[in-house]
Amino acid sequence: MVRCDILVIHRYRSTDNAVAYVSVPPCDSSQDFGELLETEKGADVVFEVGDETVAAHRCVLAARSPVFAAELFGPMKEGNVAAAGVVRLEDMEMEVFKALLRYAYTSSLSLQGMANDHITCRKILVAADRYGMGRLKLICEEWICECINVDTVVTILALAEQHHCEGPKQACFDFLADPTKLRAVMVTSGFQHLWESCPSLMMELMDM
Template identity: 55%
Template sequence: MSPAACRGNPSRSASASAVVVDTATGYHLLKIEGYSLTKGIPTSLSLKSSQFTVGGYRWRIDYFSNGDCADSADYISLFLSLDERANKDVKSPVFRAELYSSMKEGDTAGVVRIEDMEAQVFKLLLRFVYTDSLPEMGNDDEDVMCQHLLVAADRYNLERLKLIYEEKLCSYISVDAVSNILALADQHHCDGLKKACFHFLASPGNLNAVITSDGLKHLSRSFPSLMEELVAMLAPLLSHALVI
């Protein structure tokens, strides 16, 4: 076919894509102590809040007591800032190390064997690595899968994914689940989840229900140091209840 004929009958192609926007909500209470002293801070200089997590990302609040620029020098300015240094997530550094190691050992196929992890969990983990999207899970097993994915994220140093499922598991803390979730939080250094479990157990009603259901026996046997930390945290509450 001649070039002219090709130009007269152009081939057609079609494609499609979608943008999926997820939302997350949360709050952070910023208290300014010694407000009058902060008025001496020059314009464009700020004080930063402590770091907090919403939607799997780490944030800070920038507080400008005399505005962030000359035009706003007579006003207080507040900005919500993404903590970029904390959110830099180098995808699968553990994978990289394992692949390079297998190549150095002469395994030209580059096969990495994954042990002690269910295939479905690893599949969901890879989906996040390649697409940066969260998997859809059924409501019946979502709490269990969240626990598996948190463990997997910690194992492969995927900090943002770990933060996401740490936040999700906070909503699954209950009388039946708090002991297991607390142990999981302690093992994988999830401070926010651990604090949420302690907050749940600080309620006398919740604590009595957990004790009645023998929910703390597992912690006493397998995590004695965690049990000691829990008792130390609850001691002021229990002593206050006895005085009353």
């Protein structure tokens, strides 16, 4: 006696001729959060930068930065947030801080329209390092690596050393590995200042 098991398929759809009945759009949360920043709806903290102010949302900033979390909700709160919910920021430009805020809300950085964008990018890198926003710092590092030339390499090398940016540091070393470029840089006042202020870095360059 032979036994056969038969499986009956009631519905079948070929994947080659599949019809998409539902179209799911890309996630638009970054746009929604960007609008939240622009409209300031529900904002509960105000930052004073120079003579300007900008409002934001504590929870968003705390979720994006461990430093903001400590300043707005942790032990540092009392010393940083006034009774009216105002935070005064020193050593920060509004253009740079707005770029930092926009990244916190949208995970994107745009330097378009900024004056001296390569200089602004370096300042944003410093701010990102200050607030522990690692991915933003890496975005700036990547962009700065494309800005290395005879006029900027010393400044970028010093910045990379101070803020532990291995990518830009190596890019500067690779740039200076060209004897012609190195000679052009060595006669600049910036190089002489770097030699005096950071001799260990110069020794590392010479060893390379």
